[in-house]
Amino acid sequence: MxxxxxxxxxxxxxxxxxxxxxxxxxxxxxxxxxxxxxxxxxxxxxxxxxxxxxxxxxxxxxxxxxxxxxxxxxxxxxxxxxxxxxxxxxxxxxxxxxxxDTQELDEAVEDDGPRPETAARFEQAGRLLTEKINDLPTHMGTAIMLQVVHGYTCREIGDRLNQSPHTVKSWIRRGLVRLRNEMPYATIAAAI
The missing domain is CATH 1.10.1740.10 (RNA polymerase sigma factor, region 2, helix turn helix motif)
Structure with a gap:
């Protein structure tokens, strides 16, 4: 830590x-x-x-x-x-x-999700990625989550965190470099 x-x-x-x-x-x-x-x-x-x-x-x-x-x-x-x-x-x-009404939901929803073993791999990769993001300084982890998970731009993140877009971009870049150094690319790609 x-x-x-x-x-x-x-x-x-x-x-x-x-x-x-x-x-x-x-x-x-x-x-x-x-x-x-x-x-x-x-x-x-x-x-x-x-x-x-x-x-x-x-x-x-x-x-x-x-x-x-x-x-x-x-x-x-x-x-x-x-x-x-x-x-x-x-x-x-x-x-x-x-x-x-669960019966209506069952009829309305088609099962087009991933196979169980694929879903398990994605879930495991997602947990690992979340764990590694939580190990980052809070400002980096929050900025990465806002961009990757919620699709915010650096400007929008900066507005939310009262920082300049350039600062946010730097946080994200440094955070992603740390993640890349700690996790294989395939794991990161599977989690996202």
Whole structure:
């Protein structure tokens, strides 16, 4: 892990621990440090902007209410919160699925997806790529995810992150170089 990532994790850990005592300012710090990445992650799971907002709100409320249960010896703070985010996103998907008539969906949807072994390879490559992106400094990982997953331009990313498009382009380029050095090209291509 990089020194910057270690400092960020320590800052997040301290903010989460202070949140457990009811410190709203500390929880605001937790939100600021994690919201961009969690928004991308949840959006990737639920594939709906409105549902993403609902999931984030419920998950952050749960994090606030359960902050005292966080054990820094067992997990880093981002991972602990990610489990809560992921579970809330999956709950939202299940609720949405229950609200639809599954028989109509089965008739309407053709099975044109990849074969199971191909899907498993893509999923494994995607997990590895996500893990490597999460190892990058937050600004690089966020910029790469916004461009690759959501198709934003450097200018749009710069507007969202209050940075110049040139800075964003540099972050993305340096982040991709790091990814290329750590992963085989075939794995990156399969994940995207």
């Amino acid at each position: 990089s020194l910057e990532r270690d400092r960020e994790n320590e800052c997040l850990r301290q903010a989460l621990l202070h949140s457990a005592t009811g410190d709203r300012s500390a929880f605001s710090t937790v939100h600021e440090l994690t919201a961009p990445r969690f928004t991308l992650i949840v959006m990737g799971i639920v594939k709906c902007e409105e549902t993403t907002g609902d999931v984030l709100q419920r998950a952050y409320l749960s994090i606030w209410q359960n902050a005292a249960k966080y054990d820094s010896e067992r997990a880093n703070p981002f991972t602990w919160m990610l489990v809560i985010m992921r579970n809330r996103a999956i709950d939202a998907l299940r609720a949405r699925t229950r609200s639809h």
